[in-house]
Amino acid sequence: MNGLRVASLMAATMTTGLVAGVYASYANAVMPGLAKTDDKTFVGAFQAVDRAIVNPLFLGLGFVGALLFTLLAGLLSLTEKALPWIAIAFVLYLVTMILTIAINVPLNDAIKAAGDPNTIDVAAVRTAFDEAKWRTFNLIRTILGTVAFGLLSWALYVTGKSAVQP
Template sequence: MGMRRGDMFVRVGALQTVQRGEVPPYWRSEMNGLRVASLLVATLLTGLMAGVYAIYANAFMPGLAKTDDKTFVSAFTAVDRAIVNPVFLGLGFLGALVVTLLAGVLSLKEKALPWVAAAFVLTLAAVIVTMAVNVPLNDAMKAAGDPATIDVHAVRAAFDEARWRTFNLVRTWLQLGAFGLLAWALYLTGRSAAQP
């Protein structure tokens, strides 16, 4: 009733195209839009994470290094407690990984796939470094207790600042590399989508 004869032929034609393994042109444009959107979000989230790690490397940790033990322990634990929140963990830390994976799945038959896959590996490596090195050091400092009642000198001495800073630089470079790879993949995808 609501379908015209021409619409029926278009739908049957699209079904036959799909059955042959071809993608109808209008599906292709929708997939290109979704692919570009996922790559754009992955690039932005990865850049955000690289920026967070870079701020720790270039401002936060060097600044704290110049403070007394009580200030160091108090400020570090306060910032660590604040950063562990749903927005940071969901959108940034894990979001960059998940959206990069989605971008890779949407790019399976595209020229950008190797770049997206490499970015995913680098982002995963940054997550592993964070969980294996930085988080345990953070948790050990928080577990020591209230800075007003503990031996802050002993807590700071037990916290391996050099190790934390070294591995923060590692994860910063991993995320910067992933950001660059995703930016290149986004360029390739945009160029490919613009071609007839």
């Protein structure tokens, strides 16, 4: 049971870190880079990137996996000193998922549904997309995801420290 507990905590930490890193990449590179492009480039590039990220590896193993691994780690750590850190990380990561599903995904879906950038009013689509709103909520996801990753890292430390103490 100890091996499964540690393995699930490691998987939770790694997948949460992966997703937090994706959010941070959008916050620090993707969106600032796209902000400097013309409307047609913005719409086309955003559509292409969003279609690419919607894949089983990222969505299944990363995005959903992080929550499930954290839940499993918490359930296997009910009597452990690391439980509070795991529980808080779970809640913070769950909030990132809720924000993603409630705010970022509908904006993503709307820009994808707008159609081919060669045949639509790209300026209107970009305005309707509301970059500021998307970026604000992505920054919140980035911060919460990074804190969750840090808490899970601390939980790993606490777990390891507990294992070597008499």
